[in-house]
Amino acid sequence: MQPLRIALAQIAPRLGALEANLERHHELLEEARETHADLVVFPELGLTGYQLQDLAAEVAMRLDDPRLADLAAATRGLSAVISFVEESADHRLFIAAALFEDGELRHVHRKLYLPTYGLFDERRFFAQGDALRAVPSRLGVGIGIGICEDFWHLTVPQLLALDGAQVLVNVSSSPGRDLAAINEVGLGTATSWRTLMRTYAQLTTSFVVFCNRVGVDESISFWGGSEVIAPSGQALFSAPFYDEGLFVVDIALEDIRRERIALPLLRDERPELEVRELGRIIAERAGLAPDSTAEPDAEPGFDLAPLPRPLRVPDRKAGSQ
Amino acid sequence: MTVEDSPVRGEPFDLPPELAIDTDVARRVIAEFIRGQLRQAGFEQTVIGLSGGIDSAVVAYLVAEAIGPERLHAVMMPYRASSPASRADAETVIAALGCSSDVVEITAMVDGYFGSDAAPGAAGAESGTASAIRRGNFAARMRMAVLYDRSVTHSALVVGTGNKTETLIGYTTLFGDSACAFNPIGDLYKSQVRQLAVAVGVPDVIVRKAPTADLWPGQTDEIEGGFSYPELDRLLFWRIDKRRSVEEIVALGFDPAMIERVDRMVAGAEFKRQVPPVAKLGPRTAGVDYLYPRRRPGSARV
Numbered sequence: 001m002q003p004l005r006i007a008l009a010q011i012a013p014r015l016g017a018l019e020a021n022l023e024r025h026h027e028l029l030e031e032a033r034e035t036h037a038d039l040v041v042f043p044e045l046g047l048t049g050y051q052l053q054d055l056a057a058e059v060a061m062r063l064d065d066p067r068l069a070d071l072a073a074a075t076r077g078l079s080a081v082i083s084f085v086e087e088s089a090d091h092r093l094f095i096a097a098a099l100f101e102d103g104e105l106r107h108v109h110r111k112l113y114l115p116t117y118g119l120f121d122e123r124r125f126f127a128q129g130d131a132l133r134a135v136p137s138r139l140g141v142g143i144g145i146g147i148c149e150d151f152w153h154l155t156v157p158q159l160l161a162l163d164g165a166q167v168l169v170n171v172s173s174s175p176g177r178d179l180a181a182i183n184e185v186g187l188g189t190a191t192s193w194r195t196l197m198r199t200y201a202q203l204t205t206s207f208v209v210f211c212n213r214v215g216v217d218e219s220i221s222f223w224g225g226s227e228v229i230a231p232s233g234q235a236l237f238s239a240p241f242y243d244e245g246l247f248v249v250d251i252a253l254e255d256i257r258r259e260r261i262a263l264p265l266l267r268d269e270r271p272e273l274e275v276r277e278l279g280r281i282i283a284e285r286a287g288l289a290p291d292s293t294a295e296p297d298a299e300p301g302f303d304l305a306p307l308p309r310p311l312r313v314p315d316r317k318a319g320s321q
Numbered sequence: 322m323t324v325e326d327s328p329v330r331g332e333p334f335d336l337p338p339e340l341a342i343d344t345d346v347a348r349r350v351i352a353e354f355i356r357g358q359l360r361q362a363g364f365e366q367t368v369i370g371l372s373g374g375i376d377s378a379v380v381a382y383l384v385a386e387a388i389g390p391e392r393l394h395a396v397m398m399p400y401r402a403s404s405p406a407s408r409a410d411a412e413t414v415i416a417a418l419g420c421s422s423d424v425v426e427i428t429a430m431v432d433g434y435f436g437s438d439a440a441p442g443a444a445g446a447e448s449g450t451a452s453a454i455r456r457g458n459f460a461a462r463m464r465m466a467v468l469y470d471r472s473v474t475h476s477a478l479v480v481g482t483g484n485k486t487e488t489l490i491g492y493t494t495l496f497g498d499s500a501c502a503f504n505p506i507g508d509l510y511k512s513q514v515r516q517l518a519v520a521v522g523v524p525d526v527i528v529r530k531a532p533t534a535d536l537w538p539g540q541t542d543e544i545e546g547g548f549s550y551p552e553l554d555r556l557l558f559w560r561i562d563k564r565r566s567v568e569e570i571v572a573l574g575f576d577p578a579m580i581e582r583v584d585r586m587v588a589g590a591e592f593k594r595q596v597p598p599v600a601k602l603g604p605r606t607a608g609v610d611y612l613y614p615r616r617r618p619g620s621a622r623v
Contacts, residue, residue: 015361016617053612176350179342186343216357218614221350242349 003250004139007037008226010239010247012215015049018059022047022067025082028246029074035248038139040080043171043213043226044111044148045095047084050173051217056125060087068098068105075100079139081211083147083171085126086110092127097145097171099135107135109145113153119175119220122149132156134165141166141253144206148172151196161204161266166256168204170197172212176223176241190225190241202233205259205266207251214242231259334528335551340512340558344520347513351505352387358503359388359478363621366477370468370498371395371414371422372535373407375518375527376506377482378414382521383505384480390420394475398464401428403535410527417524425471430463431456457536461497469500478502486511486550489557490583491590492534492542499593510554548579556583 009028013021025042032040044050048059061068061084071082079101086096086108095111110129114122134142144165150156151170160168178188185191193210201208207230214224226239228249237249260266283289287301297305359365367384371377384393395418397411415422435456436442436449444451468479481501483493485508493499506514511532518528531541532550543549556575559565560583567584571577596608605611 014618015614051614053614055613055617176346179347179350180339181341181343182339183343186346214353216353218616221353221357241346242353 001252001254003252004039005035005037006209006228006249006251007032007035007040008209008211008228008237008239008247008249009040009042009046010211010214010224010226010243010245011043011046012222012244013043013046013049013213015051015217016055016059018048018067021049022071025071026074029071029078029080031246032080032248033078035246037248038079039167039209040078041169041171041209041211041226042080042082043211043222044083044097044173045085046082046171046213049217050213050222051220052085053121053125056085056093057087060085060093062087062089063105063108072100072105073103076103078102079137079143081145081169081171088127093125094129095122095126095147096129097147097169099137099143099145101138106137107133107143107145109133109147111147111150112156113149115149115152119177120149132159132163134160134163136164137167139167141256144168146170148174151200157200157204157206157208158269161206162269162271165204165206166253167207167209168200169209170211172210173222174212175220177220185225185241187223187241190223193225194227194235197227197229198233198235201229201231203265205231205263206256207231214244231256334512334515335549336512336516337551337555337558340510340516340551340554342509342513342516344517347509347517348383348386348521351383354503355384355387355480355505358616361616361621362478362502363623364476364478366392366394366475367480368394368396368468368471368475368477369480369482370464371397371411373397373404373410373414373527374532374535375523375530376484376514378410378523378527379514379518379521380480380482380506381414381418381420382518382523385418385420386521390418393418393420394471394477395420395422396468396471397422397424398427398467399424400426400431400460402538404533404538407533407535410524410530413524414527417522423471425467427460427463427467430466431460434459453537457534458494458497460536461494465497465500472502480505481507483507484511484514485509486554486557487542488594489561489590490546490553490586491593492546493590493593495593510558511550512554548583552579553583556580557587560584561587 011024029040081097081099083097086094097109098105099107112129112132114126114128116123134144137143142164144160146156157168174189176187176189180188183191197208197210210227212224212226213222215222223241224239224243225241227235228237228251229235239247284291291303294303295305369377369381371381381395395415397408399408434442434444435451442448472479479501481504483499483504484506487493488507515528533541559570567580570580599606601609
């Protein structure tokens with residue numbers, strides 16, 4: 001079996017400069033084709049830059065935008081994951097990553113989890129996606145796409161794997177922070193991401209392809225460090241921090257079968273158990289069922305009972321032996 | 322972790338272990354940051370006010386490392402009461418980096434306002450007795466005015482040199498030393514600036530000497546503030562970066578009176594760290610609901 005060749009486009013998009021970034025994507029698609037890559041992965045919001053704020057509406061594209069059709073046309077004989085601001089027909093703005101294959105736009109993933117804490121303010125500017133689907137691919141395996149924060153929620157890699165993805169692709173604009181010397185690689189963000197990605201690869205027994213951008217938007221620097229991780233959890237390739245580049249990695253898809261036979265975690269997953277228990281938890285949180293972990297006197301949907309507690313009449317018999 | 326934990330040895334200063342950073346990563350991030358700021362703004366050149374102290378020396382080294390010393394212009398701006406040793410240390414940095422420099426004495430500007438033995442100043446007859454704080458703030462603002470003037474003559478951006486410790490406790494002059502186009506070290510505590518200074522090769526004499534605002538002879542930050550930087554940095558780190566409560570850091574061994582005092586300084590300096598509020602009247606207000614990146618397509622100087 002021929003190895004699958006992945007090209008990681010660890011680029012530094014220019015903030016708000018859609019045309020310049022489109023041009024860069026076309027150049028790199030050509031370059032990847034010359035290296036005989038099968039799959040080219042670009043980072044989150046590679047076409048627009050990350051820290052857009054009110055610029056988001058100005059660089060948004062509808063799925064029928066001719067510029068996306070041009071990008072699609074550039075993927076003949078290739079698969080590519082490309083990310084941009086998508087505007088829906090009802091004018092919601094999404095952070096999107098699309099799979100283009102053989103000249104067609106095959107699938108669009110809309111970012112599900114929009115971090116709005118710490119240095120992030122995504123919910124202010126974007127709508128959250130509502131769907132998560134693994135998609136079949138010309139590469140012969142199912143592909144599952146997540147965008148940055150999507151992979152800080154356990155459910156996303158799990159659902160993608162259960163839905164048939166064997167290669168999980170995460171595209172990111174992860175700002176580097178926490179330079180404490182005690183961190184494994186001198187960067188707290190990188191340490192966390194590496195831990196998570198290896199864990200997902202192992203638990204879903206899938207390849208994980210992580211493409212993170214580099215460069216600077218305003219105050220924040222993006223650290224790169226894109227990776228390809230085998231279904232065993234072993235990192236096959238780690239791109240340098242902060243360097244721009246197109247990095248080519250070969251993977252053997254047989255490793256998926258080997259790992260899944262040896263370690264049949266996915267076979268043993270219990271989606272029906274999860275759905276049952278999640279159904280119960282959702283009902284409890286909505287106050288529609290008694291909450292197993294709430295105080296006995298709490299109102300439905302609350303886990304604490306307000307003061308004052310109801311007075312209890314002392315049990316005379318108990319103390320009069 | 323307790324305050325008895327020994328600091329990292331082998332440094333020419335105390336570096337609390339929890340504050341130690343990976344200086345290779347820091348240099349890489351800061352170099353990209355400096356280049357990115359200039360590129361986005363459409364500028365090639367930088368100007369820095371060089372005092373002879375460690376903060377401006379580190380920034381000069383970092384800028385030279387990021388874009389080359391030929392794109393850095395250092396300005397020394399002594400007042401008549403400034404220490405000659407500070408000037409000598411600034412000259413050492415300039416010679417080591419090989420950047421261009423000039424000297425602008427601010428004595429005439431400050432004395433022209435407050436007056437001197439020779440003549441009363443523009444601020445009136447009684448301004449000769451102006452407090453040290455008035456004089457210090459005024460001198461800092463004159464230096465800002467000089468740097469921004471030089472930024473025009475050199476077609477340059479003013480690079481900030483304030484550190485995180487002084488920004489948090491408010492040991493800065495609003496529209497004075499804190500004024501800049503961008504700041505590469507504003508998220509590093511003083512102890513971390515010292516660590517970075519050693520890594521980039523700032524001369525030992527500058528790393529070792531007691532930090533001073535040089536507002537009057539013999540002044541040092543630590544005597545004036547009544548704290549040591551490693552101690553203050555550790556307190557700020559646990560309180561702010563690590564979100565510890567007062568009770569939790571008392572348990573780490575910090576003095577409750579010092580915690581209270583520092584908390585008050587940080588809260589009292591909030592206004593210095595933020596853009597002044599604009600009364601919200603129109604449908605779309607800068608900084609409130611008109612939110613754009615500082616630099617975007619069309620905003621770079623052409």
